[in-house]
Amino acid sequence: MTSLKSSLEMYIVETTKEKRKANKSSQEDIAKVLGVTVGYIGQIESKKLKSMYSYGQLNKLARYFDCSPKDFMPEKAVED
Numbered sequence: 001m002t003s004l005k006s007s008l009e010m011y012i013v014e015t016t017k018e019k020r021k022a023n024k025s026s027q028e029d030i031a032k033v034l035g036v037t038v039g040y041i042g043q044i045e046s047k048k049l050k051s052m053y054s055y056g057q058l059n060k061l062a063r064y065f066d067c068s069p070k071d072f073m074p075e076k077a078v079e080d
Contacts, residue, residue, distance in 0.1 A: 003047040
């Protein structure tokens with residue numbers, strides 16, 4: 001299946017998902033933090049859909065996970 005997200009977007013989504021699972025947080029927990037629906041978090045985590053976190057949402061997640069927004073980004077550029 002071809003992803004509608006770029007390699008960079010997929011990196012951010014997968015990193016966020018890993019942090020969510022390591023923190024034992026559900027999609028519902030993340031939805032509450034961001035003030036969105038659980039369905040929207042599911043759309044973001046799906047490769048089939050273009051939905052993506054905004055910079056503001058990544059900042060809210062960084063506060064929630066007690067990390068830097070930079071922690072959601074790769075160290076070096078990713079190949080598309």
